[in-house]
Amino acid sequence: MTPTPSGDGIIEVSDVFKAFVTRGDRRNGRAFLALHDVNLSIARGRFVAFVGPSGCGKSTLLNMIAGLVRPTEGAVRYKGVPVSGVNTDVGYITQDDNLFPWRTLRENVEMALEFRGVPVDRRRDLALRYIGMVGLSGFDNHYPHELSGGMRKRTALVRTLIYEPDVILMDEPFGPLDAQTRVILQDELLKLWDGSGKTIVFVTHDLVEAIALSDEIALFSRAPGTIKQVYQVPLERPRDVFHIHAHPNFPEFYNRLWQDLKEEITAVELEASP
Ligand SMILES: Nc1ncnc2c1ncn2[C@@H]1O[C@H](COP(=O)(O)OP(=O)(O)OP(=O)(O)O)[C@@H](O)[C@H]1O
Ligand SMILES: [Mg+2]
16 A cells, blocks of 8 residues: 555645754755655544654654644645644653653643643542553552653553543653563553544554554655555454464564565665765
């Protein structure tokens, strides 16, 4: 399948180029091309993973969907409208969980509802319900430094889910965690997402994680990045993330994906060598 915008996705990326001009470059008038010719259509309710070599522009594209970065050329449309400022409709879980250290777990989770003026009792009840959904009941009065890495990631997840965004952008959300905690969180995420109708865009370097979680995988080329291919994941739902390797379609699909990604990574290494 070619990554061509169909025009009816909840997110439509059309002919996007992004050039950054850094302070050093400004002096010599040069711009750095981070993304070129990016086209992608993400249908409502889909779980889409972005994979690709480091520095190929995955986070930059998420930032454009969130309205934090503007394309140099082309357009990113959200629900048919070009994103022109911060897109408050989407939830964004960045690589760093960004919990506020002076707020307890519950106060962090309640924050978005507080901004929306939800009354204290209502937001407290909702926060406790969401905290319970990820197994953190009893820790609601702990501060972030009193939580483990996995607990912090769970907190960041429910802090976003609580305000029910239609689209959730997740940038390597489970990256720094140990392998067991990652798989447990992947399973929890799929259970929370299943039947919710939410659209998720999930960046990861882990091909097994991308296969276990997503409906589609967008593979980026080396920098300056473009979307080289979009794959439909040939594994039915519900998925057993704990035994995903044992699925009969896993080995062939994994190998194909790895071969295609390896070409891009190897090319980066060759270009970097003297
Ligand atoms: N604000 C910025 N100013 C200048 N250059 C930037 C800026 N943001 C990103 N870049 C550059 O754009 C390129 C793509 O960066 P980006 O963070 O999108 O990559 P990535 O695919 O998310 O990489 P990783 O997998 O390592 O997180 C990099 O070369 C980076 O240095
Ligand atoms: Mg990144």
